[in-house]
Amino acid sequence: MFARAVRAGHCRYLGEFAPRYHALEARYAMSREELFAESADTPAYTGATVVLHNRLLGNMSDADLAALVPYLERVELKVGEVLAKGRDLLTHVYFPEGCVISIVAHMADGTSVEVGTIGDEGMAGLPAYFDGDASEGETLVQIPGSAMRMRVSHLLQETGASPSLRRLLNRFALAYMTQLAQNGACNRLHSIEQRCARWLLMTHDRMGQPKVMPLKQQFLAFMLGVRRAGVSVAAGALQDAGFIRYRRGSIRVLDRPGLQRASCECYEIIHGTFERMLARVPE
Amino acid sequence: MFARAVRAGHCRYLGEFAPRYHALEARYAMSREELFAESADTPAYTGATVVLHNRLLGNMSDADLAALVPYLERVELKVGEVLAKGRDLLTHVYFPEGCVISIVAHMADGTSVEVGTIGDEGMAGLPAYFDGDASEGETLVQIPGSAMRMRVSHLLQETGASPSLRRLLNRFALAYMTQLAQNGACNRLHSIEQRCARWLLMTHDRMGQPKVMPLKQQFLAFMLGVRRAGVSVAAGALQDAGFIRYRRGSIRVLDRPGLQRASCECYEIIHGTFERMLARVPE
């Protein structure tokens, strides 16, 4: 059952996971579906083996991963949990592996809108990594799930020593910047329905596994920076078209190609950028 | 006439400027106004002395600046000049000192909107610095003027060797990310008039010196992602209020506090972030 379909760099098996454990064994490369199928039976953290579901961690060189592993701990993040607000600096950076984290901008008049999304493709805590308190938004958990986290000080210590680790994180930061930029342009130029479809696709991607998304219209409206009634109409149209199934607080994605057609080109631009920036570099 | 008002870190005098010249002499710290007053009389690049008008360069440690100086060359950028497009990588990074550079997103339907602005506070070419081809937008010269530039390969060589230089550029990148994020939120939540006022303030800041801005309404509409007629109304209101003076292709800012009142809080958030991120760190 192991190691049949290889999706290079997405996930990997590690050897024993314990504080300060530095040896590393890459046992299997397998598809994300297989990993989740297995991890449903056996807990990911058995004390003997840990499965990493985060692409940044999965794409690291063995040496870089070995350096970080001792500092990583798995945490469960609850929906709505606020990791940072205003100019707070995170004490930890988070590598989501199932949860999805949003960066939301709040305005003086009480309105708000999501400016960025981080899931299993990345890391939350870029401001801390870049040594500044520049994050003006709120960092909150949009979809609950687990994440690996480590202290910022440990990350900085390791990135200071490893150019390849810096390169990986810089390339992620660059992809994230493209997301911020394209998202901003999209906010200006595209309709609610297009943006709604894009948002669902992007969040679905970042959850890393096919599952129902626990989402109320009110929350979606908050993320898109529109009225709930606007979401009702837009999501209703997507449902009528058969792309999603909406049921009181949960959305199931039924037809991704359909959603892509309903969304604007921004989805493909952002998606493509992450693919290029995070592709595993040969060691 | 020299060295009376000190605005730490904004600009500085350097010793002799020539390729491969490594010695460095910081002679004067002076206000931006004094610098410009002087440089109007004597050309900035006399062969003996060069005045740096860029804040990133101005805020560098002596050692970092000394390392970069040999590679810097001054260029004049013309309005509309396109430095990069799509996934082109810049061969050089640019440190504007009077010109203002815009990053513009273009959509399939022909619409477009500015996502970021870079002037004398920063550097154009972050994608190259971060080792990726993720810039999907167009990098173009919005306000003509001069810039210092250097080859990306030389920059990477020096940043690889200097943690303090990396820190400076990372903090700038972070401030720029905040700009992208806030800009995106602003695009969703604020009116044309507010965004127009903010755009004028931000561009005015980044020109580094008080001068008339060569801007047609058509161009401003292009930047804001709105119709020209919309700009006509919004800018007309700002002119009626006495904040700006508009004259066929040029805008003069008359009342910055007034413009700030007409703009949204986004201006202050972005401005404050840059101030904090780019403040000169004690050596």
Add this chain to the structure above:
DNA sequence: ATGTCACAGTACGCTAACGTACTGTACTCC
């Protein structure tokens, strides 16, 4: 089994901004 309530659907008048197009006028170039 029933009641409650949270969530989704819908309606309606309003406004900002759009697309388009025409007009007026200040420069520029003969």
Add this chain to the structure above:
DNA sequence: GGAGTACAGTACGTTAGCGTACTGTGACAT
């Protein structure tokens, strides 16, 4: 000095999305 043109102002019907509010209903608790 006059013609031509590029730029700004204005108008008008259209539309997307807003604010608000009421209705319907599925899920859950008592």
